Amino acid sequence: MDLSLAAFCLGLGMLFALATGIWVAVALFSVALAAMMLLVSAPAGPVLATTVWGSANSWDLTALPMFIWMGEILFRSRLSEDMFAGLSPWMRNLPGRLLHVNILGCGIFAAVSGSSAATTATVGRMSLPELRERGYDERMAIGTLAGSGTLGLLIPPSIILIVYGAATEQSIARLFMAGVLPGAMLCALFMSYVAIWALLNRSKMPPNEEVVPFFQRVKATRRLFPVIALIAGVIGSIYAGLASPTEAAAIGVVLSLTLSWVSGTLSKSSFVDALMGATRTSCMIAFILAGAAFLTVAMGYTGIPRELASWITAMGLSPLELLVALTLFFVVLGCFLDGISVVVLTTSVILPMVEQAGLDLIWFGIYLVLVVEMSQITPPVGFNLFVLQGMTGRNIFSVARMALPFFLLMILAVVLIVAFPDIALWLPNNMM
Template identity: 80%
Template sequence: MDISLFAPLLGVVLLVSLALGLWVSVSLAACALFAMYFVTPPSGPVLVTTVWGAANSWDLTALPMFIWMGEILFRSKLSENMFAGLSPWMRNLPGRLFHVNIIGCGIFAAVSGSSAATTATIGKMSLPELLKRGYDERLAIGTLAGSGTLGLLIPPSIILIVYGAATEQSIARLFIAGVLPGAMLCILFMGYVMAWSFLNHEKMPEADPAVPFVERLVATRGLLPIIVLIVGVIGSIYAGLASPTEAAAVGVLLSLSLSWWYGTLTKASFTDALLGATRTSCMIAFILAGAAMLTVAMGFTGIPRELAGWIGSMNLSPYALLAALTLFFIVLGCFLDGISVVVLTTSVILPMVEAAGLDLIWFGIYLVLVVEMSQITPPVGFNLFVLQAMTGRNIFQIARMALPFFLIMILAVVLIVAFPGLATWLPQTMLSN
């Protein structure tokens, strides 16, 4: 069959499968079987060995451990201690306690790796407190929706592990590469909040009484456990003392210890965290298996090669290619979650990226930045669902509240394209040997 006709037909099969409500993994597998049947002779062993190869990856063993770590911390008193430790230091900044949402999400992202878990954990503590003190509800929800996406970028990021396994890139390098862009995004969010507070000072509540410096230091003790956890997990990777998989195991042990210290480690909480991690890990594993089948099927059809050749014949500059990809990922992110977007598009996009001479570590950070937007775009934005359940607001109302942060993420993409060193300098410096 002519590739130019078959490629759109394959897209229709995938879209119909998703529209019928099939799991993403089943839709990907159905698309792969359709391609293999109509383009090449049926080859069951190839698909079976491909699925096994996708699952039999040492890099992926870190995935369920980091997910379990986040589930344990979600059920601890971490967010309460973070709010108590951060809020005294934020009172003098323009925007005051709004910054607790941003910095709190950034800190929890460094031990969670999940966007939805970050939003839920920080939101369940900070949102009622902010509303009780008279802070603007729209910005309170917006900062949570936007900052919660940091769970995808700041290491240990689950989606960076998936990207690293799919593209055979170093997960340690990807983790290190995500640090500066994550910090940049936090600064941009905080800058917006400061500007908003200057322009809308009448919507800000009365300032709280000043907190003496000594009391602030005492309150900061609540942050020490999470600092120990971050140093134990991320620091061991950066120092070369542990691989991401080993660091994930350390993180689980430290998380269990923290939960025990807080008095929240019970049989029920342990079981709930383990089951939650199992469900999420299985979902990701099935998606990766379906994506692996589709990848090998696409290889047999020759679509990636033809598509890369077509893009190459257009003589697009790297900037034009990235602009087109950004628009493509934003649209796709409206209908699929971040992990699905990454595993679905990797096999098709990478030949073009490599042909354009783009660094694959840098591209991984760019991709995660763009995919972050899918967490706050309706109708399939996980952070929107979390906040809808938390506030009772309509999902489209929450999306409007998150719109400024969506635009800030676009600015972050522009900055990382204009200054690629934001993603490449740190891993090159720290792992130059």
């Protein structure tokens, strides 16, 4: 069979499988098995067995369930209350005032969670009722939370960066370091937009609150010390070279359990719930990764990725044109799949093109996560939209409209890291 026709048929089969609503991992396994049985002579059974074992037998992936468990523990703690109390006194003099707490709170929680949905739910559970009670514009309150919640995918320890690193055999520590400056840049873009919006829409802002004295603000900041210690223990140990990502994840679990115990939120029920939540999420991701690994090997046997890379090369696309095409492709794909599925589903096909174009794979990982972040706030399958729909009772498309300015700011962030690659590469190139 002609390879272009085979690729079309397999792509059609994948779309059909996903449209039926079956698990993404099952769809991956099904299409890979069909490719092995119909297009190549290699025995499908032994290839399946060795590939699944190889995908699971990865030291880098051991960090994944630990970071997920850490996030689950903190989700059930008083962390969001402490962050709001510690940040809000300092935000009251800025244009936009407490709306900035959503952005900074999400940025801080992202640094100890690694999950976009957990970041949105944890910060929103505390901030939305407070902002509503104080008279802040609900559209902007929900929009800032939807956009800032996506920082959980980019700011380390990012679960999706671990998945990308395992799939592409890149250093997870370097990927974590590469995500710091783009994450800070995205926070700055969001806060700048909120400040400008507040200055232009003074009528939609609540009356000024009483200014908190400086020493009272310093006193409130003490409630941020536990989470700062947690970030320093986890991320600092990686950057200082004292621990690998896996060892840092174990440190994070111990510190988060300690923090939960000290705050009085650790109980047998919360411990079991966190453990089971982390187990379910980890198993789902491992199943998807196994399916993606089998699809990658199957595609390698068929020669389709090489053929596709040659076809792209023959088109004479510049690296910039390729990135524009990939951005459109990922945004459309993200409308129907979650971020992890997008990464594992496409890596085997696009990596030959990316390498052919001479793009740095560490930089490309950050670019990919930024684009995938957009899918968290695009209907009909935007995880942050689902979380906020459940919290606010608003229609998912209404929430998406509120998040639109932040979607556009993410596009600006992608443009900036394409124009200035050192935003992502300076830290890993100079600190490791």
